[in-house]
Amino acid sequence: xxxxxxxxxxxxxxxxxxxxxxxxxxxxxxxxxxxxxxxxxxxxxxxxxxxxxxxxxxxxxxxxxxxxxxxxxxxxxxxxxxxxxxxxxxxxxxxxxxxxxxxxxxxxxxxxxxxxxxxxxxxxxxxxxxxxxxxxxxxxxxxxxxxxxxxxxxxxxxxxxxxxxxxxxxxxxxxxxxxxxxxxxxxxxxxxxxxxxxxxxxxxxxxxxxxxxxxxxxxxxxxxxxxxxxxxxxxxxxxxxxxxxxxxxxxxxxxxxxxxxxxxxxxxxxxxxxx
Numbered sequence: 001x002x003x004x005x006x007x008x009x010x011x012x013x014x015x016x017x018x019x020x021x022x023x024x025x026x027x028x029x030x031x032x033x034x035x036x037x038x039x040x041x042x043x044x045x046x047x048x049x050x051x052x053x054x055x056x057x058x059x060x061x062x063x064x065x066x067x068x069x070x071x072x073x074x075x076x077x078x079x080x081x082x083x084x085x086x087x088x089x090x091x092x093x094x095x096x097x098x099x100x101x102x103x104x105x106x107x108x109x110x111x112x113x114x115x116x117x118x119x120x121x122x123x124x125x126x127x128x129x130x131x132x133x134x135x136x137x138x139x140x141x142x143x144x145x146x147x148x149x150x151x152x153x154x155x156x157x158x159x160x161x162x163x164x165x166x167x168x169x170x171x172x173x174x175x176x177x178x179x180x181x182x183x184x185x186x187x188x189x190x191x192x193x194x195x196x197x198x199x200x201x202x203x204x205x206x207x208x209x210x211x212x213x214x215x216x217x218x219x220x221x222x223x224x225x226x227x228x229x230x231x232x233x234x235x236x237x238x239x240x241x242x243x244x245x246x247x248x249x250x251x252x253x254x255x256x257x258x259x260x261x262x263x264x265x266x267x268x269x270x271x272x273x274x275x
Contacts, residue, residue, distance in 0.1 A: 001013070001014060002014075002015060003061075004079065004082055004083070006075055006078050006079060006082065007065075007074075007075075007078060008063050008064055008065035008067070008071055008074075008075055009055065009061065009062070009063035009064045009065065010061045011052050011053065011054070011055075011059075011075065011079060012033075012052070012053045012059070012060065012061070013033065013050055013051060013052035013053065013079075014033050014040065014049075014050065014051045015048070015049075015050045015083075016040065016044040016047070016048055016049045016050070017048060018044070018047070018048045019048070020046050020047040020048050021047050021048070021087070021089065021271050022047070022048045022050065022085050022086070022087060022088045022089065023043060023047050023048070023049045023050070023088075023089045023091060023267065023271065024049075024050045024051075024052075024080070024085065024088050024089070024090050024091065025039070025040065025049065025050070025051040025091050025093075026052070026054065026076065026090070026091065026092040026093070026095065026097060026098055027051070027053075027054065027056070027093060027094065027095070028056065028093060028094020028095040028117075028253075028254075029056045029057060029094065029095055029129075029132065029194075030056060030057045030058055030132075030149075030177055030178070030181070030191075031056065031058055031094070031177055032053040032056075032058035032059065032176070032177060033051035033052065033053045034173055034176060034177075035093070035173075035254060035256055035257065036051050036093075036256050037173075038256065038257075038260035038261075038264075039256050039260050039263055039264045039267070042260065042261065042264035042265075042268075043264055043267065043268065046268075047268075047271065050083070050085070052076075052079060054072055054075070054076075054095075054097075055067040055072065055075075055190055055194065056072075056095070056191070056194065057177075057180065057181050057187065057190070057191040057194075058176070058177040058178070058180055058181070059180060059187065059190070060180050060184075060187075062184070062186035062187055062189070062190055063190055066189070066190060066193035066194075067190050067193060067194045068193065068194060068197035069097065069100075069194065069197065069198055069199065069202055070100075070197075070199065070202070072097050072194075073097050073100045073101055073104065076097055076098070076101050077101055077104070077105040077108075080105075080108045081108070085108055086108055086110075087108075087110040088108050088109050088110060088111075089109075089110060089111040089112075089113060089267070089270070089271050090102065090109050090111070090112055090113070091112075091113040091115060091267065092113070092114060092115060092117050093115040093116060093117060093253070093254065093255065093256055094116065094117055094118070094164070094227075094253055094254065095117060095118055096117050096118035096119055096123065096202075096203050096206065098112065098114065098117075099114065099117075099119070099203060099206040099207070099209075099210060100202060100203070100205075100206040100209070102206075102209070102210060102213050103205075103206045103208075103209020103210055103212070103213065104209065106213055106215070109215060110215055110216075111215055111216045111217065111218070111270065111271065112213060112215065112216075112217045112218070112240075113217070113218045113219075113220065113267060113270060114217070114218070114219045114220070114236055115220045115221075115255055115256070115263065116220065116221055116222045116225055116227075116228050116233075116251075116252075116253045116254075116255050117228060118203060118228070119203055119207070119228070119232045119235070119236055120203055120204060120207060120232055120235065121200065121203075121204060122203075122227075122228060122229060122232060123198065123200055123202065123203050124198055125227045125228060126163060126226060126227035126228075127158070127163070128160065128163050128164075128227065129227070131145070132145065132195055133195055133196075133198065135195070136191065136192045136194075136195030136196050137195075137196055142181065142188045142191055142192055143188065146178055146181045146182050146188075147182075148160070149161065149174070149178055150175075150178055150182065152171060155168070155169075155174060156168060158226065161174065163226045163227055163252070163253070164226075164227065164252055164253045164254045164257075165251075165252050165253070165254045165257045165258050166224065166250065166251060166252050166258050167257065167258055169254075169257055207236075207239060210236070210239055210240050211239050211240075211241070212241075213240060213241065214241050214242065215242065216242050216270070216273060216275065217237075217240040217241075217242055217243040217244070218243070218244060218246065218266070218267075218270045219233050219234075219236045219237040219240070219243055219244070219245045219246070220233075220245075220246050220247075220248060220255060220263065220266060221233030221234075221245065221246070221247050221248065222247075222248055222251045222252050222253060222255055222258075223247050223248065223249050223251075224249070224250070224251060224252055225251075225252050225253050226252055226253070227252070227253045228253055230247075233245055233247065246266055248262060248263070
């Protein structure tokens with residue numbers, strides 16, 4: 001797996017290479033690039049797909065500078081610059097960092113796809129998001145959270161991964177997400193620092209910036225989402241000057257897990273659309 005040294009630390013990423021349109025996939029908290037594995041496998045046949053693992057707790061190398069949401073926003077922009085990526089379709093799921101990147105650093109973006117993600121004042125999102133915030137502030141809270149999610153029968157509870165998917169995520173994938181938090185105190189420190197430096201105003205500020213994002217934008221929302229209010233999908237599509245909304249049934253927040261073939265098809269059609 002290649003990596004790149006950025007100003008705040010080393011980021012690992014997957015890059016399919018090739019000459020096709022560039023698609024960059026961003027994941028959410030306590031996940032890594034593997035949440036996109038099925039979508040990436042589909043799109044790689046005719047796109048260059050790049051999926052970084054961001055410092056959200058499933059990263060394997062501690063950061064030199066403690067991560068915050070604002071720092072991750074700048075890391076994503078730096079990542080695009082360092083790889084000299086242009087005409088990028090930037091796609092996010094779960095976390096909302098792509099919104100701020102699009103608002104502040106649109107120069108390398110051709111398109112933006114927001115897939116069932118944090119938005120507006122839903123930040124941190126839902127009960128699981130709020131519990132993560134509590135765990136990050138309580139002594140020993142992160143270790144307890146990881147031990148709880150590490151127990152197979154508890155993973156499907158609505159305060160855990162069960163809130164994010166309708167179908168179980170394979171144990172080996174979830175174990176890979178949790179292993180860095182379980183085994184490395186420095187990763188737990190990164191995670192705590194991120195979780196205790198959320199600015200509730202960030203995505204409200206990003207929403208104002210998105211009103212000036214004049215490139216094509218696709219909003220894909222889950223009709224059965226327990227974390228991201230259904231109304232937020234329509235609000236995002238309406239504030240984006242060239243936004244449109246597609247609602248997807250039989251899925252929760254992690255559409256790349258519940259409906260990967262449909263999501264890959266929607267993204268392929270979106271990238272191929274003429275401006």
